[in-house]
Amino acid sequence: MLVCSCNYITDTDIRDTIVQLLNDDCWQLIVPSKVYHAMAKRGRCCGCFPNVVDLIIKTTEEYHAKRHSTEAEVVVYMSRLKQFHEENRRADIERRHQGHRAA
Ligand code: FES
Numbered sequence: 001m002l003v004c005s006c007n008y009i010t011d012t013d014i015r016d017t018i019v020q021l022l023n024d025d026c027w028q029l030i031v032p033s034k035v036y037h038a039m040a041k042r043g044r045c046c047g048c049f050p051n052v053v054d055l056i057i058k059t060t061e062e063y064h065a066k067r068h069s070t071e072a073e074v075v076v077y078m079s080r081l082k083q084f085h086e087e088n089r090r091a092d093i094e095r096r097h098q099g100h101r102a103a
Contacts, residue, residue, distance in 0.1 A: 003051050006044040013039065014052060018059040026067065027077055029084055030056050049092075053085045 001011045017038050021030055032052040036043055043049060060081060064074045 003055070004041075004048040006048070007036075007041045009039065009041065011055060014055050015059050018056055019063060022060065022063050026063070029081060030060065031085075031088070032056070050089070053089070057081060057085070
């Protein structure tokens with residue numbers, strides 16, 4: 001399925017890149033820009049980033065389920081990852097609202 005129409009990136013491309021990043025360091029925080037950088041791509045309109053965030057969370061959960069990471073490690077990591085993305089999502093929304101205000 002095509003996720004990024006600006007760069008013609010599919011969900012499979014994104015999932016594979018996320019797994020490669022997790023193989024390098026399975027506890028790193030992965031953000032869309034890190035995934036795109038690893039693929040030598042750039043966000044253009046960035047309209048796909050919310051879907052990329054969902055793929056990051058789902059792929060990371062599946063990755064740790066297969067690795068038999070301890071449940072406590074995964075719970076802490078996933079809550080940090082979700083909190084990080086939620087804060088970024090709120091900041092993006094706030095920036096968009098500020099960008100449309102009349103001066
Ligand atoms: S849809 Fe991905 S950068 Fe525009």
